[in-house]
Amino acid sequence: MEAVVVKVSGGLVHPPRLEYLTRLRNVLWGLGEAGYSVAVVVGGGGLARSYIDVLRRAGVGEALLDEMGIESSRLNASLISKLLYPRSFPYPLASLREVIEAHMSGLIPVSGGFQPGQSTNAVAAVVAEALGASMLLNCLNGVEGVYSDEPSRPGARLLRRLTYSQLESIIERVSSQEAGSYTLWDKVALGVARRSGLRIAFFDCRDPANIWRALKGEIGSIVEGG
Amino acid sequence: MEAVVVKVSGGLVHPPRLEYLTRLRNVLWGLGEAGYSVAVVVGGGGLARSYIDVLRRAGVGEALLDEMGIESSRLNASLISKLLYPRSFPYPLASLREVIEAHMSGLIPVSGGFQPGQSTNAVAAVVAEALGASMLLNCLNGVEGVYSDEPSRPGARLLRRLTYSQLESIIERVSSQEAGSYTLWDKVALGVARRSGLRIAFFDCRDPANIWRALKGEIGSIVEGG
Amino acid sequence: MEAVVVKVSGGLVHPPRLEYLTRLRNVLWGLGEAGYSVAVVVGGGGLARSYIDVLRRAGVGEALLDEMGIESSRLNASLISKLLYPRSFPYPLASLREVIEAHMSGLIPVSGGFQPGQSTNAVAAVVAEALGASMLLNCLNGVEGVYSDEPSRPGARLLRRLTYSQLESIIERVSSQEAGSYTLWDKVALGVARRSGLRIAFFDCRDPANIWRALKGEIGSIVEGG
Amino acid sequence: MEAVVVKVSGGLVHPPRLEYLTRLRNVLWGLGEAGYSVAVVVGGGGLARSYIDVLRRAGVGEALLDEMGIESSRLNASLISKLLYPRSFPYPLASLREVIEAHMSGLIPVSGGFQPGQSTNAVAAVVAEALGASMLLNCLNGVEGVYSDEPSRPGARLLRRLTYSQLESIIERVSSQEAGSYTLWDKVALGVARRSGLRIAFFDCRDPANIWRALKGEIGSIVEGG
Amino acid sequence: MEAVVVKVSGGLVHPPRLEYLTRLRNVLWGLGEAGYSVAVVVGGGGLARSYIDVLRRAGVGEALLDEMGIESSRLNASLISKLLYPRSFPYPLASLREVIEAHMSGLIPVSGGFQPGQSTNAVAAVVAEALGASMLLNCLNGVEGVYSDEPSRPGARLLRRLTYSQLESIIERVSSQEAGSYTLWDKVALGVARRSGLRIAFFDCRDPANIWRALKGEIGSIVEGG
Amino acid sequence: MEAVVVKVSGGLVHPPRLEYLTRLRNVLWGLGEAGYSVAVVVGGGGLARSYIDVLRRAGVGEALLDEMGIESSRLNASLISKLLYPRSFPYPLASLREVIEAHMSGLIPVSGGFQPGQSTNAVAAVVAEALGASMLLNCLNGVEGVYSDEPSRPGARLLRRLTYSQLESIIERVSSQEAGSYTLWDKVALGVARRSGLRIAFFDCRDPANIWRALKGEIGSIVEGG
Ligand SMILES: Nc1ncnc2c1ncn2[C@@H]1O[C@H](COP(=O)(O)OP(=O)(O)OP(=O)(O)O)[C@@H](O)[C@H]1O
Ligand SMILES: Nc1ncnc2c1ncn2[C@@H]1O[C@H](COP(=O)(O)OP(=O)(O)OP(=O)(O)O)[C@@H](O)[C@H]1O
Ligand SMILES: Nc1ncnc2c1ncn2[C@@H]1O[C@H](COP(=O)(O)OP(=O)(O)OP(=O)(O)O)[C@@H](O)[C@H]1O
Ligand SMILES: Nc1ncnc2c1ncn2[C@@H]1O[C@H](COP(=O)(O)OP(=O)(O)OP(=O)(O)O)[C@@H](O)[C@H]1O
Ligand SMILES: Nc1ncnc2c1ncn2[C@@H]1O[C@H](COP(=O)(O)OP(=O)(O)OP(=O)(O)O)[C@@H](O)[C@H]1O
Ligand SMILES: [Co+2]
Ligand SMILES: [Co+2]
Ligand SMILES: [Co+2]
Numbered sequence A, B, C, D, E, F: 001m002e003a004v005v006v007k008v009s010g011g012l013v014h015p016p017r018l019e020y021l022t023r024l025r026n027v028l029w030g031l032g033e034a035g036y037s038v039a040v041v042v043g044g045g046g047l048a049r050s051y052i053d054v055l056r057r058a059g060v061g062e063a064l065l066d067e068m069g070i071e072s073s074r075l076n077a078s079l080i081s082k083l084l085y086p087r088s089f090p091y092p093l094a095s096l097r098e099v100i101e102a103h104m105s106g107l108i109p110v111s112g113g114f115q116p117g118q119s120t121n122a123v124a125a126v127v128a129e130a131l132g133a134s135m136l137l138n139c140l141n142g143v144e145g146v147y148s149d150e151p152s153r154p155g156a157r158l159l160r161r162l163t164y165s166q167l168e169s170i171i172e173r174v175s176s177q178e179a180g181s182y183t184l185w186d187k188v189a190l191g192v193a194r195r196s197g198l199r200i201a202f203f204d205c206r207d208p209a210n211i212w213r214a215l216k217g218e219i220g221s222i223v224e225g226g
């Protein structure tokens, strides 16, 4: 059974919108009906950022801010897990071990972050690797895919196909390692993708039907090879 | 050592505001310095309500909505626990057992909800009972105390002292048992308070210094006896 | 698959009787064979009461007495779980999360209480709600159903059909909230039943075959509506 | 700080008697006040035996019967843990790891059994070994110490001092390995005692003050050496 | 479905050899394909011994040395669990409860030791008992079966069939109860086997195909009866 | 109280050597006596590599290989935790949460890896950040510090002081992201160090007294700033 991992940006889940979420459910359940074995990883998005920002300014250290972000992503994951019940266990999963267990039971594992020092993108990559997924579908919130630079910058243009090295040089230019900062993808996640040759799609998921289009390679960016 | 339990309304925590939270920290740490053994229970507030509402309209059952509310209150509790670190363990506690363990180590236990069918008010009452607290301080978000009716209703007036039975008849008139609905207090919490003779203060906590005033009985409503 | 929840009074389990328990097993396995998805919640009964009474008189507080009651109900649940093995996991389950997990695996979840401040009746109601059960079967120990008053009182008579409100006014007259006290049903459980429209049967279960009769509405009391 | 382990026979705890238990509490707290670091292990006694017997006759296998016995001993341990609160954590501990953790926090660890295939006597021996206890005090229910044979047999006489080998040959003659059977001590426990040179006292504990007497060697049997 | 338990000597796993382990995997998967429900218990072997020896000489007590041995056996079990994935959950299991859970899901449970005072042989016996296994296959590292004495001693000869009592008198002559010491089998394990009438095969497993031969009784020693 | 984190190379622990380990214990206990609050993170070293290599060649995926490495590092951590008992809890800790809990109890937390995709170096950095450590002491096995290139290469020379960026460009040239590969340090760990401004010492620890020398900056390499 072909496995795919869907990473859902936190911004698509919080604040929660009924109409969007029921459409997302239809697509994710639909993937299962079409024979895919699905796993979902959810980001912390704005919810994480608001809690992290206040704590940082109150003097709390970065490792605990990471924990705050993980717990926020887990709340978003909880929402999705209950939405997908009974095809998902209705609670967010907290480790690779639990994700594998749910996958082996034929359910859709839904998780947020796992441990400090690691983004939800890295979690998605590790999950994809563990399940032998053919593709990691990165659902973005209003971004069409990977741009040559921070999308809002003049001159930034969408790249339809990239190698791991090309993605690496982009994220080196753009990224920051503070807990909760805006990033498309990060180096741990990239390292995991590279060592196992994962194919990663990045695409705008404000329309959940785009998940199908991205799976077929019709939209967004594909990263693989090199 | 005299124990007090502080129930913090979710609305005071989410969305998080730096200035408010650092003042709240000062008061809670100050209670400890003044010789009180403090425990904190945090509500889910608007964060819980937004996640619950969407899931309810998506057809998810009430028991899972309760779980969603519990997980939301736990995220708020996590924020407070990290704020109070290192006088609190920097993670939210998930059962009475964990709360007792932290209390026995001389830390400030911080928790949200425990199990479906039970509000964070009931959790606060059970915690107060378990720690033998002299008072349960109910920090409200913009409500001065217990009113004779839903505060927004014409004719509702603030009651400075009430018996358990008077509180009971008020909540019977006003309450609803749907997950995440607005309630001042509920029957489980009331039953626990009554069986152990807990003294409960209700007061507006938009100024955290009010916690001290409520402790001295200067403001808000006090429920006990009868 | 139609789900039913069977709440077994602790008095039916402790002290344990071989002949009774094997007949109970036959009925519970039989429900599964007839196509029902069953969940079982077991009360603490006299075992709980004897441990609670001694601790209360030794000065232990009510919240810990609730915990003692929960642990006792869990021992009774353990007995039933092992009796029902391998159609049940042979250990008592300790949270709604574990109950849902077992149910999703096609097993009969067996649990006792979950958290202080909540009776095993409330647990049964929450479980029924979580599994979308069509009926909550309340197996009593020597009581025919809901009476208009404490059954031993002169003039108390059996009610065959009641609304939630009627049940509420009866339990208001009869109940007490002390840990381990004798009660037919309680307000938390009632609130949960009402918010989800659960149908509850109360009946004497000294003959386990009565479970079938109650399911068909032939004996005992049915509470629903209003 | 000198550590001692007190193994309390299940028969002394179930059915629970107020007067006995408060006296036992006084002695155990008193040991702490006298400078001993105490750990308690509680047996399953008659409670365990009644649940095990019914399940065995219902066809349940020996490993699960052991689990039933462990859970029963844990209920008895729970009673003692709540009785000793706040000098004990008010919950029974389920592994050596938890026992060591409580001991390191300066609390009295209270546990029942740990795992199938191992009696609560073996648990007491392992705990004594882990805490470097100077003595393992075996509180019996109406038996004065180690007899040369099953005490009810004619000719059986009390032995005041024995070697491990003498104890071994007695238990070889008397013991059975069925879950829940009546035994003074067993070979695993003996092996543990021997490898670490633990001193074990056996004495009648129907008067809790005997714990002090046994500690001084005034009553009962002492096993050590050889 | 007929269940068999395979106890794998730690010496067969550590240091790990690719060729051996892939052949072992083929046999274990093959048993499943042939209709057996398999469970695996792995010993600690030389890995355990090296860690235990150093700690003992550094003055660490026997109970913690047992824990060290358990953790070592669990590392060996982890290797086997990952090797057998996805027919095994890819993590070592830490209690009978987890083993039963995996077995009930149709997977091959793989575990090491459980608790101090108990060898991995005893774990294998308890697991065999819990799963109602028809046979416990004891895979030895370079020993043909049970000898009349320590195999290296002159005059020691292989016994093809033995009773429990014969095995008992052999291990009494040979065994030691120190953590990590070399023993063929121990008394707890023997007691468990006897109470449930388990059939135990002992055989040299340097060729994994011997598992099949032992199952048919063609090689090694069989212990049962008496 | 000043906190320091000591990362111990797996190669220093496995195979275990009595004389080395008792000297290491003296130094680590000595740090505590000198007023430092110590935390220890232990690597997997050759033990991890041997188990990983065999599994990789048997076709097991990288995420599970990471888990194998984590479990191996945890076994090494277990050895150290037992060695340091009772100043350490005698079990390896498995998450940042557990590490913080032990640190708050005044004990020396000892852990191995936490989650796949993250090395024990990254764990050490996260722990240092969480405890507000003034220094991360990286105990290497036979390497004097950070070299300008893979130490065995001709022309590689020891660097006494480096910035984060200099370290980054060195590890970019040398590193590989395969589970269990030989690396001095990695990018996640570096990112964590940089965001919190951690000072990292690298030095040869074949003589444990070097820990004191490195703390004073007398030997090895120091990374900080830039
Ligand atoms: N080169 C780039 N191409 C595309 N997006 C980029 C690039 N550089 C930075 N970004 C930023 O990465 C983010 C990707 O959006 P995404 O929906 O994952 O949001 P997010 O806030 O990171 O969500 P989550 O926290 O849930 O992962 C956007 O904020 C986008 O501006
Ligand atoms: N008689 C009454 N007196 C006072 N408040 C009442 C009364 N009846 C209803 N309420 C409502 O109870 C709520 C009490 O406020 P509170 O700050 O606890 O908010 P909350 O949203 O319930 O928070 P949380 O979910 O965190 O507990 C208010 O919404 C108030 O209008
Ligand atoms: N109006 C009433 N109708 C029926 N039973 C009532 C009523 N009022 C009180 N009761 C009491 O409720 C109890 C119901 O019996 P049940 O078998 O549930 O016993 P229990 O001891 O509460 O068991 P458990 O603790 O396991 O729930 C009886 O003791 C009965 O006398
Ligand atoms: N040689 C012996 N000397 C003393 N007691 C013996 C001997 N042989 C058998 N026994 C039995 O061992 C038991 C010791 O009593 P104890 O109070 O430990 O009861 P128990 O039921 O085993 O309790 P628990 O299950 O809690 O350990 C008694 O039943 C006693 O008859
Ligand atoms: N530029 C460099 N400077 C120093 N060491 C380097 C460098 N590049 C690679 N290395 C390698 O990094 C390793 C550092 O040694 P260390 O003692 O941490 O061993 P390890 O096997 O990584 O241990 P563990 O798995 O426990 O972390 C050595 O194998 C060394 O050859
Ligand atoms: Co798969
Ligand atoms: Co207190
Ligand atoms: Co269902």
Ligand SMILES: [Co+2]
Pocket: D003, D037, D103, D131
């Ligand atoms: Co000690």
Ligand SMILES: [Co+2]
Pocket: E003, E037, E103, E131
């Ligand atoms: Co089976």
Ligand SMILES: [Co+2]
Pocket: F003, F037, F103, F131
């Ligand atoms: Co600190």
Ligand SMILES: [Mg+2]
Pocket: B009, B043, B183, B184, B185
């Ligand atoms: Mg409220």
Ligand SMILES: [Mg+2]
Pocket: C009, C043, C183, C184, C185
């Ligand atoms: Mg009842």
